[in-house]
Amino acid sequence: MSTNNMSDPRRPNKVLRYKPPPSECNPALDDPTPDYMNLLGMIFSMCGLMLKLKWCAWVAVYCSFISFANSRSSEDTKQMMSSFILWPLSLLPSAAVLDFPE
């Protein structure tokens, strides 16, 4: 019994469950990239839509893709989707290349 204890460091009675680290300040501290990109994406898509600038719409597309690629798992899907939804809205009018001047 004692030899078993000595050689085997495992202690089944001392198992502690995993507790995800508190997320109060960590997400912001870790890496602000997805949040910035999300915001930029929304701004650019709004600009593209209102001011009818095609390049704005495309930058918004890129921003939302980058935000998605860098996203944290703890983030709400809804938050991410919000910027993802905006760029098609601004890009569609220009996608047909109908209205926007070059």
Place this chain on the structure above:
Amino acid sequence: MKAVHAFCVVLLVFGSVSEAKFDDFEDEEDIVEYDDNDFAEFEDVMEDSITESPQRVITTEEDEDETTVELEGQDENQEGDFEDADTQEGDTESEPYDDEEFEGYEDKPDTSSSKNKDPITIVDVPAHLQNSWESYYLEILMVTGLLAYIMNYIIGKNKNSRLAQAWFNTHRELLESNFTLVGDDGTNKEATSTGKLNQENEHIYNLWCSGRVCCEGMLIQLRFLKRQDLLNVLARMMRPVSDQVQIKVTMNDEDMDTYVFAVGTRKALVRLQKEMQDLSEFCSDKPKSGAKYGLPDSLAILSEMGEVTEGMMDTKMVHFLTHYADKIESIHFSDQFSGPKIMQEEGQPLKLPDTKRTLLFTFNVPGSGNTYPKDMEALLPLMNMVIYSIDKAKKFRLNREGKQKADKNRARVEENFLKLTHVQRQEAAQSRREEKKRAEKERIMNEEDPEKQRRLEEAALRREQKKLEKKQMKMKQIKVKAM
């Protein structure tokens, strides 16, 4: 006779149709009779038009305001109602090749194309009606870029996943022999090993191990590079960065003595000293070279006291550090670990942060970004070092002197903290009291009923008087005691 009659009907029908079509031009046109010779120039076109399928060729020359209509199936010798706008001339043309006919014409209208050069201003066909690729230049470029980004995302994600799996496969045996619980995401009801990594991100993987002597648990975090983000990939081309493996061992209170100690690359230690709460408070000196203990020059030591360094740098530890120096970023043992310094807002009294006895290891994966799954095997000896350190931390105890020093240090830090926050706490209390008073006054002011107002004011006055009396009593008591 009948044939002629039928022919005239057909002609009439065609004529009416053409009239309807060219209503716009009615104002400008004169009905003119054509001779055969007028069509001499259009001979080629006429021959083409006398083919099977009916065709209508409309030639518009804006300057001349002339419309030429050619109808299929008509002989050249037909006479009928042809409408031709020729406002400039306005004559019945009976002679062929009258020179006057061509006055004002710059080009011979023998091409059926509508586009002449000068002086006709031709409106460009709008870009969106063109079918050339050039007009979609920007879109093609952007979509190509997006496709490249998506491809890189998929490739990067897969690579990170493969690296993580390779790491886990290499280390699984060692972990399972040391810990009861290997892999837990905290969601299951029972504490059973999931036996796999938690994927937090496309580039971060966690593993929680628990159920061992000495320690509460061990959290391993594989922090890979953001291979799934093309921007990051491009940035890394300028500045190579390594994948990292971060291990955080939470020790039991009774299994670790009170000391703060760190060893690692000089750069990492300088950064940690600035960022980490405990290192900045307990290890105020600059990182010292570890050459005295046989460490390579690349590594430096931060320690609370010399005795700790002496105790930590035993033969085996030195062996580990020397052999794997290139993979070690930092090693940090502390009983006062509370994470990085928290930037507190002004006026907020902070409590002493909760501390935990922790061993932290940060290792760099060899390859400097160009990592392959087989490189993960090189990290296995480092995990052995971690296990050894856990056991060592349990065994290592400070002597009496060291313990006293350590206790003094901790007491000093706590005192400083309280002093710092005392002022802040007082200010906070004062501001809260003032806030209450203001709210009270506002309530009294806002009270419409004068009776109520008076009553509230009286109540407030009474309360203040009571407070003053209490204070006076206290002062008297203190004076009595002093005497």
